Amino acid sequence: MLGALTILLLFQLAGEVLVQVFALPVPGPVVGMGLLLLTLVLRGGAPQALSDTANGLLAHLSILFVPGGVGVMLYLPRLWEEWLPITASLALGTLITLAGSALLLRSLHRRRQDRGQRP
């Protein structure tokens, strides 16, 4: 577990360094994720300990959002001031994105399957 956590941190670190060196427009952890994925593909698999630690971390993903979420208390006046655009943007934006991506993926997937059945 300690080794696996070290690997994750090393990839994050490598990501941060690359972002700084090449002034990439992507956050460091994302580059780290890309590097790790590439490594797993080249290596042909993930060590068990790494899978276990990663899955353990991802199983409790929700709690990692709590400290940032509590930050809502800092912005209550600002949120109150612009409550209408913020509420509409959050609610409608979320519904539009959910519905749009589900319907698009379903129609693309169906079309592909139909084509697969009639070659």
Added chain:
Amino acid sequence: MTGRLGHIWVYLAASPLLWLTLTLIAYQGATLVSRHLKHHPLANPVLLSVATLVVVLRLTGTPYQTYFDGAQFVHFLLGPATVALAIPLYQHLDRLRRMWVPLLVTLVAGSAVAALSAYGIARLLGGSREVALSLAPKSATMPIAMGISEKIGGIPSLTAVFVVLTGILGAVLGQWLLDRLGCRDDAIKGFAIGLTSHGIGTARAFQISALAGAFSGLAMGLNGLMTAVLVPLLAHWLIG
């Protein structure tokens, strides 16, 4: 006696230990409540624990910074957790290869719709530019969204709040909306939920089924990447 208790409180309230512990307790308590209510979408553990903690901080007059000094240890793990997304991505590489064209098209379109609808709706209804820019990356997972927000001129910590609210909304409304749309494929449901509402949505998707959860995790990872590339470009084109 109260004097002594007061001393202990003053000491503990300023130490990271108390707020870190309370964050863990609040979340586990919220998880128990959620389980008790048979995982009803409205009994979302993040929603419940954030609400509880805000009330506790308000009642005790504790500033957010003092709270965050303790809670930052939890917050920090978002970085390695983002790197860890490479593992479910790798595990589903096969399905990813088979469905890659529909998934990629949906990813690009969904990511753009998420950012443009968030920014556009806020601006149309008179929201300030700063707030609208802070809303734009809200469908990406938190460290990614905060990083993008900073780059495009938003307020990163405000974006963190929007990310959590979007996650909760997607988790609460996702299944209901997709059922109404007649969407029965768990892979598609999961992908839409993860793309829209990242980790909080993914935690919810795992309660629908393992397949929904895996596709949600996949979409969360991919949309993190896509938002990081797309939103700075869109922001550049839209506002220069």
